[in-house]
Structures are given as C-alpha cells and as structure tokens.
Amino acid sequence: MEITMRxxxxxxxxxxxxxxxxxxxxRLLISTEEAQDAAQDVMMKLWTKKDQxxxxxxxxxxxxxxxxxxxxxxxxxxxxxxxSLVHSNFTEPHVSLDRQLEAEDAVSHVEKMMxxxxxxxxxxxxxxxxxxxEYDEIxxxxxxxxxxxxxxxxxxxxxxxxxxxxxxxxxxx
Amino acid sequence: xxxMKINQLLDKYFEAQTNTAEEAELKAYFSxxxxxxxxxxxxxxxxxxxxQKKMEAPEWKPQRAGKVRxxxxxxxxxxxxxxxxxxxxxxxxxxxxxxxxxxYHQAKDALNLLSAHFNNGAKEMQHLQSFEKAVNKIFE
Numbered sequence: 001m002e003i004t005m006r007x008x009x010x011x012x013x014x015x016x017x018x019x020x021x022x023x024x025x026x027r028l029l030i031s032t033e034e035a036q037d038a039a040q041d042v043m044m045k046l047w048t049k050k051d052q053x054x055x056x057x058x059x060x061x062x063x064x065x066x067x068x069x070x071x072x073x074x075x076x077x078x079x080x081x082x083x084s085l086v087h088s089n090f091t092e093p094h095v096s097l098d099r100q101l102e103a104e105d106a107v108s109h110v111e112k113m114m115x116x117x118x119x120x121x122x123x124x125x126x127x128x129x130x131x132x133x134e135y136d137e138i139x140x141x142x143x144x145x146x147x148x149x150x151x152x153x154x155x156x157x158x159x160x161x162x163x164x165x166x167x168x169x170x171x172x173x
Numbered sequence: 174x175x176x177m178k179i180n181q182l183l184d185k186y187f188e189a190q191t192n193t194a195e196e197a198e199l200k201a202y203f204s205x206x207x208x209x210x211x212x213x214x215x216x217x218x219x220x221x222x223x224x225q226k227k228m229e230a231p232e233w234k235p236q237r238a239g240k241v242r243x244x245x246x247x248x249x250x251x252x253x254x255x256x257x258x259x260x261x262x263x264x265x266x267x268x269x270x271x272x273x274x275x276x277y278h279q280a281k282d283a284l285n286l287l288s289a290h291f292n293n294g295a296k297e298m299q300h301l302q303s304f305e306k307a308v309n310k311i312f313e
Contacts, residue, residue: 022230036231106217107224114221130225134193154189161187164214 005050013053014043017060020131021067027126028071030115038074042067064141068123075119106167113163121156124149129157176209183215 005013021042026035045066046053056062114122123142127133128149135146142149182199185191191199202208203219 019228019230023225023228026228032231036234039230040233107221110217110221126225129196129222132193132196132226150189154187157187157189160218161215164218167214 005053010047010050013059014046014063017063018043020060021063023130024064024067024123024126025071027114027122027130028068028119029074034074038067038071042070045070058137058140061137061140064127065143068142072119106164109167110160110164113160117156117159121152121159124153125156125160128153176211179209179212183212 018039022035022039025038025042026032029035029038042063046063053059114125117125120142124138127138127141128135133141135149138144138149139146179199179202182191182195185195186199200219200223203212203216204223208216
C-alpha cells in the first residue's frame with residue numbers, strides 16, 4: 001500500500017521553517033510580494049514531492065536549498081528580461097538631534113546596507129546572524145565549504161561595520 | 174559585561190570566528206540596556222538581526238492554496254478531455270455523413286448510367302427478339 005501524506009500532515013511538517021523560507025526569499029528578492037510568491041512556489045515544490053519528504057534527514061536544510069535555488073533562478077530570469085534588480089541606494093547620513101530617532105533610523109539603515117551586499121554574502125548573513133544556523137548546516141544549504149562561508153561572512157560583517165562607523169562618527173569619537 | 178570582553182568578542186565576530194554561544198552573548202548584550210558608549214555604533218546591527226528574525230510569512234494567497242489545487246487541476250484536465258473528445262466526435266460524425274452523401278451520389282450516378290445502358294441494351298434485345306422470331310418462322 002502506498003503511503004500518502006494528508007494536507008494537514010504536510011502543513012505540520014513545513015511549519016517549523018515556513019517563516020525562514022519566506023525570510024530568505026525576502027532577503028534575496030527584497031520585494032515582499034515576490035518573496036511571498038517564491039515561498040509559496042517552494043512549498044508547492046515540496047508538496048509535489050510530499051511522499052519522499054520523510055526520507056530527508058534534514059528537511060529544513062533541503063527546503064532552504066530549494067528556496068535559494070528558486071530565488072536565484074527568479075533573479076536570473078529577471079535580469080534576462082532586462083528588469084533591474086530591486087536595489088536601494090544608501091541614504092546620506094544626516095544629523096538628528098533626537099538620539100532615539102537616530103537609532104531607529106540606523107536600524108533601517110542596516111537593512112539598506114544588507115541589500116547592497118552581494119547575493120551570496122546576503123544569504124550567509126541571513127542564515128547565520130538572523131536565523132542562527134550552524135556552519136555545517138549553512139554549508140549543506142548553500143553547497144559550499146565552511147571555510148568559504150567564514151570568509152564571505154567576515155567580509156559581509158566588516159562591510160556592515162565600516163558603513164555603520166561611517167554613519168556614526170559623532171558617537172564613536 | 175566588561176567592555177574588554179565585548180571588544181574581544183566583537184573582534185572575533187568580525188573575523189567570523191565566534192561560535193554560536195559567543196554570538197548569543199553579543200546578541201544579549203546589545204539587546205540589553207547597558208551598552209557602553211563605545212559599542213553604540215554596532216547596536217543597530219544586532220537589533221536589526223533580532224527584528225528580522227521576528228518577521229513572519231504572510232498568509233497564503235487563496236487562489237494558490239496548495240490543498241485544493243491538485244483536485245482542481247484534475248477536474249480541469251478531465252473537463253478539457255471531455256470537451257476535446259466531444260468536439261472531435263462531432264467533427265468525425267459530420268465528416269462521416271458528408272462522405273456517406275458523396276458515396277450515395279456517386280452510387281446513384283453509377284446506377285443511372287448503368288440503367289441508361291441497360292435500357293439501350295434492352296432495346297437491342299427487342300431487335301434480337303424480332304430477329305429470333307423471324308428465324309424461328311424460317312425453321313418451322
């Protein structure tokens with residue numbers, strides 16, 4: 001007899017990582033709308049393979065790999081059709097008298113700096129600093145070795161640090 | 174926490190040499206109230222990571238809900254098959270009717286031709302009959 005998965009079993013299975021899939025898609029595609037479409041496409045891909053999913057020892061890592069590949073394909077086809085990648089420029093640092101306001105502004109400034117990182121560094125920062133995955137898990141998801149991941153992560157973190165220090169000269173000195 | 178230790182951790186962090194526990198320490202420090210003046214520039218970074226982690230996937234768009242789609246897909250496939258089969262059956266039937274009509278007319282023309290020739294033949298037969306009568310009379 002064939003084992004078939006019921007929809008509610010599938011929903012339970014994907015529940016632990018559905019937000020992570022969306023966040024990685026958003027990190028790569030930036031637009032919430034597109035990230036939502038991509039996340040749903042990923043879940044549909046998993047649903048079509050639902051009877052094989054139990055075989056994966058790390059389904060979450062597999063889902064993240066599917067997400068990465070799907071989003072990179074989307075970006076490629078977007079570039080091919082001459083649509084420009086959503087890319088926001090840095091806002092010029094400005095002097096604010098209210099420190100609280102400036103701190104909030106600095107957080108959204110980090111988001112803009114993240115968007116300006118190269119795609120691979122963006123993914124690695126997302127998986128490590130936001131999601132808190134271990135290096136071996138990230139290596140599996142991105143099909144890279146751990147040393148290469150550390151090199152890219154260090155480069156990304158330093159870029160973010162340098163931009164933050166540029167942004168806040170008054171606090172630092 | 175001592176600023177010295179935080180500085181050490183930050184140095185390791187930017188070299189991507191911190192482990193998960195050390196990064197958790199940094200996250201806890203920067204989300205707390207007692208952040209030293211010298212570390213303030215880094216705070217937005219860790220605050221941003223923590224905020225990102227809270228972001229949830231929006232609700233699924235109803236028209237793309239995966240639970241019902243496979244069923245709808247099969248229903249639409251079945252409907253398409255029925256439609257195509259119906260249309261082609263009708264075309265097949267009308268083509269067959271046309272063929273039958275053509276065949277009927279051809280057969281009718283052939284029979285007409287045959288009957289015309291047959292009638293000619295029958296006239297000749299009459300001559301033959303009178304000839305035969307004449308011959309019979311001679312031999313009687």
